[in-house]
Amino acid sequence: MTLSARHWTINKKLAALVGSLGFLALIAANPYKGSRLELNGRELSEIVQKEVDHVSAEELAGWIIQGKSDYRLVDLRNEKDFAEYHIPTAENLAITSLQEGSLARNDKIVLYSDGGIHSAQAWFLLKSNQFKGVYILSGGLDEWKDKILFPRLNDNASPTEIAAFEKAKLVSKFFGGIPQVGGNVASGIPKLAMPKLESPGAGQPKAGPAKKKKEGC
Amino acid sequence: MSSAEKAILLDNVGARVAANVRREAQPYWNPYLAGLGLGLVLLAAFVIMGRGLGASGAFASVLSVGVNAVAPQHAVSNSFYSEYLGDGTQSPLKDWLVFEVLGAVVGGFISGILAGRVRKTIEKGPRITTAGRFAYAFAGGMIMAFGAKLARGCTSGQALTGGALLGLGSWSFMLAVFAGAYAVAYFVRRQWT
Amino acid sequence: MNAPLFKFGMFGDEVSLIVAFVIGIGFGFFLERAGFGSARKLCAQFYFTDLAVFKVMFTAIITAMVGLFWLSWIGFVDLSLVYVSPTFILPQTIGGLILGAGFVIGGYCPGTSCVAASTGKIDALVYIAGIFAGTFLFGELFPFLSGFYNSTPMGQVTIPQFFNLSYGLVVFLVVMMAIGGFAGTGWVEQKFSKLAKETMP
Secondary structure, X not given: OOXXXXXXXXXXXXXXXXXXXXXXHHHHOOOOOOOOOOOOHHHHHHHHHHOOOEEOHHHHHHHHHHOOOOEEEEEOOOHHHHHHOOOXXXXXXXXXXXXXXXXXXXXXXXXXXXXXXXXXXXXHHHHHOOOOEEEEEOOHHHHHHHHHHOOEEOOOOOHHXXXXXHHHHHHHHHOOOOOEEOOOOOOOOOOOXXXXXXXXXXXXXXXXXXXXXXXXX | OOHHHHHHHHHHHHHHHHHHHHOOOOOOOOHHHHHHHHHHHHHXXXXXXXXXXXXXXXXXXXXXXXXXXXXXXXXXXXXXXXXXXXXXXXXXXXXXXXXXXXXXXXXXXXXXXXXXXXXXXXXXXXXXXXXXXXXXXXXXXXHHHHHHHHXXXXXXXXXXXXXXXXXXXXXXXXXXXHHHHHHHHHHHHHHHO | OOEOOHHHOOXXXXXXXXXXXXXXXXXXXXXXXXXXXXXXXXXXXXXXXXXHHHHHHHHHHHHHHHHHHHHHHOOOEOHHHOOOOOEEHHHHXXXXXXXXXXXXXXXXXXXXXXXXXXOOEHHHHHHHHHHHHHHHHHHHHHHHHHHXXXXXXXXXXXXXHHHOOOHHHHHHHHHHHXXXXXXXXXXXXXXXXXXXXXXXX
């Protein structure tokens, strides 16, 4: 058998090519799985300063009431807390599994945790991994409870505040909260577990009875 | 150009086109080259879409639309059809697989035309009648489709795509397909040989 | 990491349908080039007279597999974003057996039946009618089948993961197995060449 490749048929050449690539793969063993992050420090710092990545509790409440389905609300807390209460339409994702694939880079993602630390850290991780539309719920769940579920009307409220409170009462009722009237709110108000709008951890919150089979074959 | 010259030109062009369609069926390509082409198409799907090919899902989508048109209550309450119908915000036919299969029809036609292989035929072996062939074709399609839905895919989706991705279930599926086909081939040899 | 392009937001759902159509054209084109618009050629595989199905299928698999390995190795493709369909080992295997049987009885698989239909095969049209009937049967029986359909889930598991081997090793083994198989096809086809002469066009 001649060693000169010029005499080989096309089949032999193809076999040799793919065989070598396969052999090299053996040596390469494992491709570098994507956990390398690229940071654009300047861009990120500008976004942080302008606070364009914040979503207020009122805004989010509005989206939910309107039935918008163009966003994905991510609850970063643990399963137990999530099961006890979560903002309707939220999905429970651990910060370690954020980049695993259920979130798409062109999704509008709103992150929340109890306060703001985990959501800020998760924001940073996702933005560095080329996720485009990542937002933080300002104030997190604490703010949600404070402003949406249990809005408070102080004793010496101004007329504008009273008017705003009327609206807040309706929103609160929608989410099963208790509007608070009167000076000081007792700190031990029990959380109200809302009737869940859809089962926790559902992939697409507004998918209705069945999620459209997207990537099957 | 005078009208006489135009007429001659059109005649020539027409003759060329007709000859192209009518011409002798060209031999098939080297299977390794065809496989290479197919593999590159699959790779393109991975790189561009992050998914592979498929076919059986498209038929299920179309069927679900049909069932929904005739008996919407039944379609929505059946978890198989409803999976293909989605939540109603957009037509189930605006589906990646449906468009891909339509493309495959076009692609096959283009290749056939270029090779002079488009003609009305009935593929069958020498020992069986047309009616017999049709009966087998229908039955085979039914059985195949049933197996495809049970396996969550067909040769394009599970075997090719899943095979390239080294999916465990896909490889098991692929081996089972060959096993099943070889096992039954003996019993239908009268159709093909 | 820039790929898969769609999952990095390069284009939206509408454009992805156009992408689907174009990819489909390539798919159908090469299937027909290989001769898979012909049920006789397809089924010849199962009588050992023409092993094109094996050759084309496995060449395609190793091409895409090796290509994906290297594109992810250089950091272009983010492998975790390429959809691997979840394994349900029992229904997939049983389904495969049934599909294989239907394949050799009917003469096509779904993709090739479309290519055959578009190049004029009437039996392919009948086959496609059968596909709808079979899918309908499955859909109607689904409430009874869903238990079995969802049994033995193993998640999105790949062969390297399951056997705890490196990805590159499995790629290498599959390539070697395929090339070995290809080398053997000449011998097999020759053994059955008498049958081939009688039955193939």
